[in-house]
């Protein structure tokens with residue numbers, strides 16, 4: 001049994017291997033590539049331009065693709081931004097925590113990042129103490145805008161991005177952006193409008209409905225992510241092949257070889273570079 005058949009047998013929830021297509025050629029140059037990448041300061045205009053208008057994703061698919069920010073982190077030396085999109089434990093897992101982080105935490109604009117006045121992001125403020133240093137949790141304008149309407153971005157907004165208790169949280173006493181939620185008396189010790197100068201950010205974000213759907217259901221997120229990822233990795237190629245179209249053991253090995261990155265297919269690449277990530 002080859003690894004494709006083995007995978008089918010396992011019937012995994014996240015079935016990338018069945019949808020995987022190989023045969024993309026590596027472009028050694030891509031004119032203007034830097035300008036085609038989204039700029040976080042452009043907020044959901046960038047999400048729309050890049051993922052919907054240029055790549056052909058629906059809004060729901062674009063929102064699903066953004067969920068990859070559940071992984072990894074930003075570093076000032078690379079992008080000028082700093083922090084993870086959630087806590088360290090979750091940012092090591094491919095899960096739907098990104099959407100829960102967006103909705104279940106309070107986010108305040110950070111007008112400069114590590115002293116850099118040209119960089120703006122959102123920093124987690126509540127529930128609980130504000131994580132800092134290597135535990136910093138942040139969101140970019142392109143993330144926050146999915147759930148909240150923030151036309152001026154972190155640079156110009158002074159509102160607090162947070163949701164109310166209807167998301168099923170059990171905290172008796174929350175602290176969000178400076179206010180304290182008294183669970184029993186069901187009110188804020190300092191009213192929401194007083195917590196920040198301008199109060200709460202509007203919850204009418206670009207894809208607020210989809211963010212809520214994905215926060216509630218990991219499998220709904222994965223279903224949509226699967227579609228988005230398939231489009232993202234097959235755009236512009238009409239002659240890609242599915243692995244089961246090349247599944248004799250010999251041609252399967254060739255497919256696996258072709259499917260890895262150029263580096264991984266080099267003679268020095270570690271054996272099993274493909275498809276160990278999915279097995």
Ligand code: HEM
Nearest residue numbers: 038039040046047065066068071072073074075078079142
């Ligand atoms: C509007 C769209 C997006 C913007 C503005 C954006 C921006 C950024 C920025 C500024 C970083 C930090 C880089 C660093 O400092 O090292 C980052 C990290 C990352 N992004 Fe995005 N991103 C976007 C969409 C996406 C999408 C669609 C994916 C995947 C499908 C993705 C995957 C990642 C990953 C995995 C990291 C973490 C990298 C690491 O830990 O080294 N991003 N992104």
